[in-house]
Amino acid sequence: MNIVRTPIAGLLILEPRVFGDERGFFFESYNERRFQDALDAPEPVRFVQDNHSRSAKNVLRGLHYQVRRPQGKLVRVVDGEVFDVAVDLRRSSPTFGKWFGAVLSAENKLQMWVPAGFAHGFLVMSETADFLYKTTDYYAPEHERCIAWNDPEIGIEWPLAGAPVLSAKDSQAGPFADAEVYA
Numbered sequence: 560m561n562i563v564r565t566p567i568a569g570l571l572i573l574e575p576r577v578f579g580d581e582r583g584f585f586f587e588s589y590n591e592r593r594f595q596d597a598l599d600a601p602e603p604v605r606f607v608q609d610n611h612s613r614s615a616k617n618v619l620r621g622l623h624y625q626v627r628r629p630q631g632k633l634v635r636v637v638d639g640e641v642f643d644v645a646v647d648l649r650r651s652s653p654t655f656g657k658w659f660g661a662v663l664s665a666e667n668k669l670q671m672w673v674p675a676g677f678a679h680g681f682l683v684m685s686e687t688a689d690f691l692y693k694t695t696d697y698y699a700p701e702h703e704r705c706i707a708w709n710d711p712e713i714g715i716e717w718p719l720a721g722a723p724v725l726s727a728k729d730s731q732a733g734p735f736a737d738a739e740v741y742a
């Protein structure tokens with residue numbers, strides 16, 4: 560597994576080693592020891608929930624985060640292609656308010672490690688996309704918050720091909736300026 564650091568501290572791209580042969584391919588989609596070594600964090604990261612969503616083309620989910628029960632997320636795509644984005648909500652971070660995005664696909668098999676302290680979202684670029692992720696805390700809807708995907712202050716450059724399809728919740732999301740952020 561190759562670890563690619565991003566311009567935002569703690570936010571990583573994981574590139575698994577894929578073994579292809581005449582049958583198809585094999586790769587380790589999660590290896591706890593390699594993952595913990597890559598993070599080099601004081602406390603081991605513990606995952607408590609695995610999620611799977613399927614979305615149609617142009618669906619945009621996000622930008623989501625949980626105050627008080629923040630979730631680290633290890634995300635990947637097993638069918639299709641998405642543009643995956645994390646926004647740094649850690650006020651003490653030199654990259655507070657900055658975003659980073661990467662194309663994750665079934666083809667490239669890249670994973671993004673989004674630590675606690677970020678808002679997260681993605682746009683589906685293929686006809687459909689199956690999106691899988693592990694989280695470090697449980698879903699807590701009472702602590703869930705949304706920031707508008709098109710907040711001008713954040714300025715995410717989404718590779719849009721038309722208007723995005725949003726949930727009712729996401730279409731009512733507020734601006735970054737009103738967001739409850741982390742310390």
Ligand SMILES: Cc1cn([C@H]2C[C@H](O)[C@@H](COP(=O)(O)OP(=O)(O)O[C@H]3O[C@@H](C)C(=O)[C@@H](O)[C@H]3O)O2)c(=O)[nH]c1=O
Nearest residue numbers: 610612620621622623624632679680681697698726728
């Ligand atoms: C996220 C989640 C949703 N649900 C339920 C609530 C709701 O009825 C239904 C759909 O929920 P949502 O519309 O919030 O799903 P979705 O918009 O896919 O939410 C997800 O978006 C991406 C970008 C993230 O980063 C995730 O952490 C999560 O917030 O599923 C759970 O039961 N557990 C969960 O962990």
